Amino acid sequence: MSEMEEVSFKLSRYKPETYIVIEGDKVSNEFYIIQEGSVRVFETVDPIIKGTKEGVLLRKGDFFGVVSCMSQRANMETAVANEESLLLVVNRENFGLLIQKSAPIAVKILRYFSKKLREYDSTLTKLTFKSQTEEDPNHLFEIAEFYYSKRMMEQAAYAYKKYLEYCPDGGYTTNAKMRLASIDPMIVLAEPELVEDKSIEKYHDGQVIFCEHEYGEKAYVILKGSVRITKFVNDNEVLLAVLKEGDVFGEMSILENRPRSATATAVGDVELLYIKKENFESMVHTRPEIGTKIIELLSDRIWAIYRQLANIVLKDPTARIYDALMIQIEKNRVQIKPKESFTINFTTEDLIKFLGYSMDEGKKYIKSILDSDKNITISPSGKIVIMDLEKLFKDVTFYKKKLLMDLKIQLSRKGN
Known part of the structure; x- marks a missing residue:
């Protein structure tokens, strides 16, 4: 058995x-x-x-x-x-x-999740920003230079140090050393406060926990404070998420043995419980609640990116706009009721950026919907208001049923 x-x-x-x-x-x-x-x-x-x-x-x-x-x-x-x-x-x-x-089953699921999340994230970045950079420690110098140009010296010092650690023979080692020499030594030498017997690290506001493109040996659970997750795209730092107490991050790198895919920075005073790569599987076995929590959080992250990707498959602009509004409602876990209204914390500009349209193109599509569908209005503060959630749900369901019918037709043709 x-x-x-x-x-x-x-x-x-x-x-x-x-x-x-x-x-x-x-x-x-x-x-x-x-x-x-x-x-x-x-x-x-x-x-x-x-x-x-x-x-x-x-x-x-x-x-x-x-x-x-x-x-x-x-x-x-x-x-x-x-x-x-x-x-x-x-x-x-x-x-x-x-x-x-059976802890190996949980680890297998986690590795699958990590791979799927990275796959989804890479595809979404390519489709949204028309650009994607593979994780590589050589890129740490570029990130350091970005921070240095913005006079964000603590973040710059961290990235320069990691570049020198992973690329001691890289083409920019001399430049990195010169930059570090120009930064206050107290900043360069800054490290997180460790509470060894409890596997806890403490960070102050703005301190880098890890940087995109560096290798990772730990995953983290937030005990106190918040953490910003960012990614560098087209020479700009893009905010992906702000994580809060109880959230888990950094697990992808230790599950796949690949460089970090994003940068994590402390927001305010932060305390983190860290999980080392070598004891990750035993921790999942001895503390199943942490393994369960990681899987729940990864599941929700995968779902959010999946919904955004699934929206791109809907070619019709009206279908995409309705579905994008539904995604925001689903994220908030709002119960769908007839004649129930809901204000989405999105302006029309936010919606256009989410969909990846140009401003002119997006405004044209949204104006067409606002002119013809009285179920969607704009509040005095500029937020999008859905007057009847059930009607929006039915509109989105209509478009999705068309996609499902296409799949069934494809399956029937394959069987013949």
């Missing part, structure tokens, strides 16, 4: 061509691990991520439905039994127990 069976999970059998989950369906408290057979999984974003609509064929030991289950969001994928298949059905409530019984 396997470790998973000892946890008393149920088994379900599916006949060939049976739909197991459908993208956009209501929130599920279960995910699936394949025990026998195979399942083909499709996502709306497949054409822009993989360049194909064929989906991915999963086999014994593979899993699906985890992101939607652990983030408590609507299904992100459509799963169809490729042949007669036996699936282990894992309830969300039993996830901690699953980790205790």
Whole structure:
């Protein structure tokens, strides 16, 4: 008997061509691990991520439905039994127990999540900013120079030091040393305060926790304060997120053994619990609540980027605008009720930037909608107001059903 069976999970059998989950369906408290057979999984974003609509064929030991289950969001994928298949059905409530019984399963899920998040993030950056730089420690000098030009000496000193650490024979070592010599030694020598027996690091406002392109040996849990996550795109620092107490970050680098994909900086006084690469798996086993928390947070991050990518697949500008507004409502976990209004913390300019349109193009599309659809208005403060949430939901559902019909037609043609 396997470790998973000892946890008393149920088994379900599916006949060939049976739909197991459908993208956009209501929130599920279960995910699936394949025990026998195979399942083909499709996502709306497949054409822009993989360049194909064929989906991915999963086999014994593979899993699906985890992101939607652990983030408590609507299904992100459509799963169809490729042949007669036996699936282990894992309830969300039993996830901690699953980790205790088999930590490698949790680590496998985490590595899959990390890879998927990096894949999604890379694609979104390319599509939104028309640019993408592969992680490489040689780029640390460019980041240091950016900070130096902005007179952000603490951040510059950190990046110069990391450049010299990882690229001792790099082409800019002399320049980096000269720059460091021009910065106050107290700034150059600054390090986080360590509380060794508790695996805690303390940072002050503006202090760099880690920098994009450096290698990472730790993941972090925020115990106090906030952390800014930024990325350098087209020679500018772009804000990706501001994380708060209880959030986890830095896990991707230790799971994939690749350089950091973003920069983390303290906002105010910050205390962090750190998890070292070498004891990550044992920590997940001994403290399943942390493993569960990381998976929940990663699930929500994957869902947010997935929804943005899925929006790009909707070619019609009206469909994209309706769906973008729905994404903001879903992020806030607002309950959809008829005749219920909601003010989105978005201006029309914010919406245009989110969609990636030029200002002129975006204003034209939005004006057309405001002129024809009285369900969407602008508040005196410039925020977008939805007068009837259920109507917006129905409009978005209409466009998504058209996409699902296209997928079903594709599947039927493939079967003939």
